[in-house]
Amino acid sequence: MTPAGRTKARAAAVLAERVCAALHDTEPCGGELTLTGDIPVGLGMGSSTSDVIATVRAVADAWGVLLPSETIARIAVRAEGASDPLMHTSRPLLFAQREGRVLEVLGSALPPAVVVGCALAGGAPVDTLSLPALHHDDDLAAYEHLRRMLRRAVSAADSALLGRVSTASAGLRQRVLHHQEFPALTGIADSTGAVGVQIAHSGNVAGILFDPRTPGLRHRLRRCTRALDREGIAPTRTFTTFASHTSEEFPWTNTSRKPSAART
Structure with a gap:
Protein backbone atom coordinates (compact mmCIF):
# COMPACT_ATOMS: atom_id res chain seq x y z
CA MET A 1 0.00 0.00 0.00
CA THR A 2 1.24 3.48 -0.89
CA PRO A 3 1.87 5.60 1.11
CA ALA A 4 2.83 3.43 4.05
CA GLY A 5 1.35 4.06 7.47
CA ARG A 6 -2.28 4.54 6.42
CA THR A 7 -3.46 1.80 8.75
CA LYS A 8 -7.12 2.84 8.71
CA ALA A 9 -7.25 2.80 4.92
CA ARG A 10 -5.52 -0.58 4.89
CA ALA A 11 -8.12 -1.97 7.31
CA ALA A 12 -10.88 -0.53 5.13
CA ALA A 13 -9.38 -2.19 2.05
CA VAL A 14 -9.44 -5.59 3.74
CA LEU A 15 -13.03 -5.13 4.91
CA ALA A 16 -14.22 -3.86 1.52
CA GLU A 17 -12.47 -6.76 -0.21
CA ARG A 18 -14.37 -9.22 1.96
CA VAL A 19 -17.72 -7.53 1.31
CA CYS A 20 -17.19 -7.41 -2.46
CA ALA A 21 -15.90 -10.98 -2.64
CA ALA A 22 -18.96 -12.19 -0.73
CA LEU A 23 -21.24 -10.41 -3.20
CA HIS A 24 -19.50 -12.36 -5.98
CA ASP A 25 -19.61 -15.58 -3.95
CA THR A 26 -15.85 -16.00 -4.18
CA GLU A 27 -12.71 -15.60 -2.06
CA PRO A 28 -10.92 -12.25 -1.47
CA CYS A 29 -7.92 -11.88 -3.74
CA GLY A 30 -5.96 -8.86 -2.41
CA GLY A 31 -4.25 -6.23 -4.53
CA GLU A 32 -2.21 -3.02 -4.54
CA LEU A 33 -3.58 0.31 -3.32
CA THR A 34 -2.27 3.84 -3.96
CA LEU A 35 -3.74 6.86 -2.14
CA THR A 36 -3.35 10.50 -3.18
CA GLY A 37 -4.76 13.69 -1.68
CA ASP A 38 -3.79 16.96 0.00
CA ILE A 39 -6.02 17.11 3.09
CA PRO A 40 -3.84 17.86 6.16
CA VAL A 41 -3.66 14.97 8.60
CA GLY A 42 -4.65 15.31 12.25
CA LEU A 43 -6.39 18.70 12.14
CA GLY A 44 -9.98 17.43 12.28
CA MET A 45 -10.69 17.88 8.56
CA GLY A 46 -11.73 14.28 7.95
CA SER A 47 -8.50 13.14 6.30
CA SER A 48 -8.73 9.58 7.61
CA THR A 49 -12.37 9.22 6.59
CA SER A 50 -11.51 10.63 3.18
CA ASP A 51 -8.77 7.99 2.85
CA VAL A 52 -11.12 5.24 3.97
CA ILE A 53 -13.97 6.19 1.65
CA ALA A 54 -11.64 6.54 -1.34
CA THR A 55 -10.19 3.13 -0.52
CA VAL A 56 -13.55 1.40 -0.19
CA ARG A 57 -14.82 2.88 -3.44
CA ALA A 58 -11.61 1.94 -5.27
CA VAL A 59 -11.82 -1.66 -4.06
CA ALA A 60 -15.50 -1.83 -4.99
CA ASP A 61 -14.75 -0.39 -8.42
CA ALA A 62 -12.09 -3.04 -8.97
CA TRP A 63 -14.77 -5.65 -8.30
CA GLY A 64 -17.32 -3.86 -10.49
CA VAL A 65 -19.52 -3.23 -7.45
CA LEU A 66 -21.35 -0.02 -6.45
CA LEU A 67 -21.66 -0.11 -2.67
CA PRO A 68 -24.44 1.96 -1.05
CA SER A 69 -23.45 4.78 1.29
CA GLU A 70 -24.82 2.85 4.29
CA THR A 71 -22.45 -0.05 3.60
CA ILE A 72 -19.49 2.29 3.15
CA ALA A 73 -20.37 3.95 6.46
CA ARG A 74 -20.39 0.61 8.28
CA ILE A 75 -17.01 -0.33 6.81
CA ALA A 76 -15.59 3.08 7.71
CA VAL A 77 -16.66 2.76 11.35
CA ARG A 78 -15.14 -0.71 11.59
CA ALA A 79 -11.90 0.57 10.09
CA GLU A 80 -11.67 3.83 12.07
CA GLY A 81 -13.70 3.34 15.22
CA ALA A 82 -15.56 6.56 14.39
CA SER A 83 -16.25 8.10 10.99
CA ASP A 84 -17.31 11.38 9.44
CA PRO A 85 -20.41 11.24 7.18
CA LEU A 86 -18.52 12.16 3.99
CA MET A 87 -19.97 9.17 2.13
CA HIS A 88 -23.43 10.79 2.36
CA THR A 89 -22.74 13.76 0.01
CA SER A 90 -22.68 17.34 1.28
CA ARG A 91 -26.09 17.62 2.94
CA PRO A 92 -26.02 18.67 6.61
CA LEU A 93 -26.62 15.54 8.66
CA LEU A 94 -26.81 14.41 12.25
CA PHE A 95 -24.62 11.31 12.13
CA ALA A 96 -23.85 8.67 14.73
CA GLN A 97 -20.08 8.59 14.17
CA ARG A 98 -19.41 5.42 16.14
CA GLU A 99 -22.33 3.54 14.59
CA GLY A 100 -22.25 4.80 11.00
CA ARG A 101 -25.94 5.75 11.01
CA VAL A 102 -27.69 8.86 9.75
CA LEU A 103 -29.93 10.02 12.59
CA GLU A 104 -31.41 13.02 10.80
CA VAL A 105 -31.12 14.89 7.52
CA LEU A 106 -31.28 18.52 8.61
CA GLY A 107 -31.90 19.97 5.15
CA SER A 108 -30.46 20.37 1.68
CA ALA A 109 -27.68 22.85 2.50
CA LEU A 110 -26.15 24.86 5.32
CA GLY A 122 0.32 26.14 15.58
CA GLY A 123 -1.39 23.60 13.34
CA ALA A 124 -0.20 20.67 15.45
CA PRO A 125 -2.00 17.39 14.70
CA VAL A 126 -4.34 15.83 17.26
CA ASP A 127 -4.46 12.12 18.06
CA THR A 128 -8.23 11.72 17.86
CA LEU A 129 -8.17 8.22 19.33
CA SER A 130 -6.61 9.58 22.53
CA LEU A 131 -9.36 12.14 23.18
CA PRO A 132 -11.63 11.25 26.10
CA ALA A 133 -15.28 10.51 25.50
CA LEU A 134 -17.38 12.60 27.89
CA HIS A 135 -20.80 11.47 29.05
CA HIS A 136 -22.76 14.12 30.91
CA ASP A 137 -26.53 14.44 31.07
CA ASP A 138 -26.28 18.23 31.00
CA ASP A 139 -24.22 18.02 27.79
CA LEU A 140 -26.90 15.87 26.17
CA ALA A 141 -29.55 18.44 27.03
CA ALA A 142 -27.37 21.27 25.72
CA TYR A 143 -26.66 19.49 22.44
CA GLU A 144 -30.33 18.64 21.95
CA HIS A 145 -31.13 22.33 22.33
CA LEU A 146 -28.46 23.17 19.76
CA ARG A 147 -29.90 20.52 17.46
CA ARG A 148 -33.28 22.24 17.55
CA MET A 149 -31.63 25.59 16.85
CA LEU A 150 -29.67 24.11 13.94
CA ARG A 151 -32.85 22.72 12.40
CA ARG A 152 -34.29 26.25 12.42
CA ALA A 153 -31.08 27.75 11.05
CA VAL A 154 -30.99 25.33 8.11
CA SER A 155 -34.70 25.62 7.40
CA ALA A 156 -34.59 29.42 7.36
CA ALA A 157 -31.10 29.75 5.82
CA ASP A 158 -30.30 31.83 8.92
CA SER A 159 -26.54 32.48 8.96
CA ALA A 160 -26.64 34.32 12.29
CA LEU A 161 -28.38 31.42 14.03
CA LEU A 162 -25.89 29.01 12.47
CA GLY A 163 -23.10 31.09 13.98
CA ARG A 164 -24.67 30.98 17.43
CA VAL A 165 -25.02 27.20 17.25
CA SER A 166 -21.47 26.74 16.01
CA THR A 167 -19.99 28.97 18.73
CA ALA A 168 -21.96 27.25 21.48
CA SER A 169 -20.94 23.82 20.21
CA ALA A 170 -17.28 24.88 20.06
CA GLY A 171 -17.56 26.17 23.63
CA LEU A 172 -18.95 22.89 24.90
CA ARG A 173 -16.19 20.96 23.16
CA GLN A 174 -13.58 23.05 24.96
CA ARG A 175 -14.05 20.68 27.89
CA VAL A 176 -12.11 18.16 25.80
CA LEU A 177 -9.92 20.23 23.47
CA HIS A 178 -8.85 23.07 25.83
CA HIS A 179 -7.77 25.47 23.07
CA GLN A 180 -5.91 28.40 24.61
CA GLU A 181 -6.85 30.56 21.61
CA PHE A 182 -10.61 30.15 22.11
CA PRO A 183 -11.14 33.49 23.92
CA ALA A 184 -9.10 35.33 21.28
CA LEU A 185 -11.01 33.63 18.49
CA THR A 186 -14.42 34.61 19.88
CA GLY A 187 -13.13 38.11 20.63
CA ILE A 188 -12.04 38.58 17.02
CA ALA A 189 -15.41 37.33 15.83
CA ASP A 190 -17.21 39.88 18.02
CA SER A 191 -14.98 42.78 17.02
CA THR A 192 -15.27 42.16 13.27
CA GLY A 193 -19.02 41.56 13.12
CA ALA A 194 -18.82 37.82 12.48
CA VAL A 195 -21.78 35.61 13.31
CA GLY A 196 -19.70 33.05 15.19
CA VAL A 197 -16.78 30.64 15.25
CA GLN A 198 -16.34 26.99 14.46
CA ILE A 199 -13.73 24.51 15.69
CA ALA A 200 -13.24 20.95 14.50
CA HIS A 201 -14.81 18.48 16.90
CA SER A 202 -11.55 16.56 17.16
CA GLY A 203 -8.78 18.78 15.85
CA ASN A 204 -7.11 22.17 15.58
CA VAL A 205 -8.71 23.53 12.41
CA ALA A 206 -11.05 26.44 13.10
CA GLY A 207 -12.81 29.30 11.39
CA ILE A 208 -14.64 32.58 11.90
CA LEU A 209 -18.07 32.71 10.23
CA PHE A 210 -19.52 35.71 8.43
CA ASP A 211 -22.92 36.27 6.89
CA PRO A 212 -22.13 36.99 3.20
CA ARG A 213 -24.87 39.64 3.20
CA THR A 214 -23.12 41.69 5.90
CA PRO A 215 -22.34 45.28 4.77
CA GLY A 216 -18.64 45.94 4.24
CA LEU A 217 -17.81 42.25 4.15
CA ARG A 218 -14.50 42.60 2.31
CA HIS A 219 -13.22 45.07 4.91
CA ARG A 220 -14.39 42.84 7.76
CA LEU A 221 -12.63 39.81 6.30
CA ARG A 222 -9.37 41.73 5.99
CA ARG A 223 -9.68 43.03 9.57
CA CYS A 224 -10.34 39.49 10.74
CA THR A 225 -7.25 38.11 8.98
CA ARG A 226 -5.05 40.87 10.40
CA ALA A 227 -6.45 40.30 13.90
CA LEU A 228 -5.70 36.57 13.67
CA ASP A 229 -2.13 37.38 12.66
CA ARG A 230 -1.74 39.72 15.65
CA GLU A 231 -2.90 36.96 17.99
CA GLY A 232 -0.44 34.49 16.50
CA ILE A 233 -3.23 32.39 14.98
CA ALA A 234 -2.28 31.39 11.45
CA PRO A 235 -4.99 32.15 8.85
CA THR A 236 -5.25 29.35 6.29
CA ARG A 237 -7.87 30.09 3.64
CA THR A 238 -11.16 31.88 3.19
CA PHE A 239 -14.00 29.86 1.69
CA THR A 240 -17.77 29.75 1.42
CA THR A 241 -20.49 27.23 2.28
CA PHE A 242 -22.13 27.92 -1.08
CA ALA A 243 -21.10 27.94 -4.74
CA SER A 244 -22.78 31.07 -6.08
CA HIS A 245 -19.97 33.54 -5.42
CA THR A 246 -17.00 33.66 -7.77
CA SER A 247 -13.33 34.26 -7.11
CA GLU A 248 -13.79 37.79 -8.44
CA GLU A 249 -16.15 38.61 -5.58
CA PHE A 250 -13.93 36.89 -3.00
CA PRO A 251 -10.49 37.01 -4.64
CA TRP A 252 -8.76 35.42 -1.65
CA THR A 253 -11.19 32.50 -1.53
CA ASN A 254 -9.54 29.12 -1.97
CA THR A 255 -11.75 26.08 -2.46
CA SER A 256 -9.19 23.87 -4.17
CA ARG A 257 -8.65 21.35 -1.37
CA LYS A 258 -8.83 17.88 -2.90
CA PRO A 259 -10.26 14.86 -1.10
CA SER A 260 -8.36 11.60 -1.14
CA ALA A 261 -8.42 9.45 -4.24
CA ALA A 262 -7.43 5.82 -4.47
CA ARG A 263 -6.73 3.31 -7.16
CA THR A 264 -6.19 -0.42 -7.00
Missing part, protein backbone atom coordinates in the same frame (compact mmCIF):
# COMPACT_ATOMS: atom_id res chain seq x y z
CA PRO A 111 -27.05 28.56 5.61
CA PRO A 112 -24.74 30.76 3.51
CA ALA A 113 -21.51 31.71 5.23
CA VAL A 114 -18.05 33.01 4.41
CA VAL A 115 -15.43 31.37 6.61
CA VAL A 116 -12.00 32.73 7.48
CA GLY A 117 -10.14 29.53 8.22
CA CYS A 118 -7.26 29.24 10.67
CA ALA A 119 -5.18 26.68 12.52
CA LEU A 120 -4.96 26.60 16.31
CA ALA A 121 -2.05 25.30 18.40
